[in-house]
Amino acid sequence: MPNEHTAKKQPNRYQAIIDRVFRDHYVSNVTEFEFTRDEFVAIAASLRIALPKNPGDVIYSFRYRNELPEAVRKTAAKGLEWIIEGAGRARYRFKQVRLNRIVPREELLTIKVPDSTPEIIAAYALTDEQALLAKVRYNRLVDVFLGITAYSLQNHLRTTVKNVGQIEIDEIYVGLDRHGRQFVVPVQAKGGSDKHGVVQTQQDILCCAEKFPNLICRAVSAQFMTEDRIALFELTVKSGDIKVVDERHYQLVPAGNISSEDLQQYASRAT
Numbered sequence: 001m002p003n004e005h006t007a008k009k010q011p012n013r014y015q016a017i018i019d020r021v022f023r024d025h026y027v028s029n030v031t032e033f034e035f036t037r038d039e040f041v042a043i044a045a046s047l048r049i050a051l052p053k054n055p056g057d058v059i060y061s062f063r064y065r066n067e068l069p070e071a072v073r074k075t076a077a078k079g080l081e082w083i084i085e086g087a088g089r090a091r092y093r094f095k096q097v098r099l100n101r102i103v104p105r106e107e108l109l110t111i112k113v114p115d116s117t118p119e120i121i122a123a124y125a126l127t128d129e130q131a132l133l134a135k136v137r138y139n140r141l142v143d144v145f146l147g148i149t150a151y152s153l154q155n156h157l158r159t160t161v162k163n164v165g166q167i168e169i170d171e172i173y174v175g176l177d178r179h180g181r182q183f184v185v186p187v188q189a190k191g192g193s194d195k196h197g198v199v200q201t202q203q204d205i206l207c208c209a210e211k212f213p214n215l216i217c218r219a220v221s222a223q224f225m226t227e228d229r230i231a232l233f234e235l236t237v238k239s240g241d242i243k244v245v246d247e248r249h250y251q252l253v254p255a256g257n258i259s260s261e262d263l264q265q266y267a268s269r270a271t
Helices: 004-025 039-047 056-065 119-124 128-138 141-146 198-211 260-269
Strands: 032-036 080-088 091-098 110-114 149-161 165-176 182-190 219-224 229-238 241-253
Touching (some): 004 032, 004 056, 056 198, 080 165, 119 128, 128 141, 128 165, 128 182, 128 219, 141 182, 149 198, 165 198, 198 219
Parallel strands (some): 182 219
Antiparallel strands (some): 032 091, 165 182
């Protein structure tokens, strides 16, 4: 486990590497370009910094957790932002896409659900992501949200996708509905500081199309909110932009905390 000193140094080291990669390739008015992970070795040596043990973590950090350095962000055209896509094995692509931030809508009704999470799971989950995935799984929130019967197939699925390279899906479900249609549901788990991005949604959908061509893909993202609420989004990608198909908020509570008034309110909204 990294000590506190190391943890504080890593973001600066990652920023230095990704900033240098960008500057080595970027020219004015270019909207996309490719680079390789092998470049990190020479860059780290030239900057006299230690190469991360897992060089791929540099990419992961900026794709899903941290903002790119300001010097990179300010080169994007108005209304656009830089993202990093996979472009093959150990290859990546800087690309400008429409600026799009997906955050839970505070005005949505929160739906109370009887909490079925085993207490021992809640006690020993090591990270926000693990806790979130466990709560979604044990409370069958994918079923509730999508209106299908779904089963967890695998979590932290690491695989490769053609023309993308290696990816990781937080958890993947398969399921069916009353008509016999079968589905594959890739689930992203987002902690408080993580961000929803077109990259992960797009690669999840591409993976499902390649690995499960006969199943209907419905990409879901789960995010912790305040007051122990969980936001679920169904996402898709259209013309390179991430779109919200549906959004619902759930709160896991003891069954006794769901009042008759709550139930009447939910009944009046049923379609």
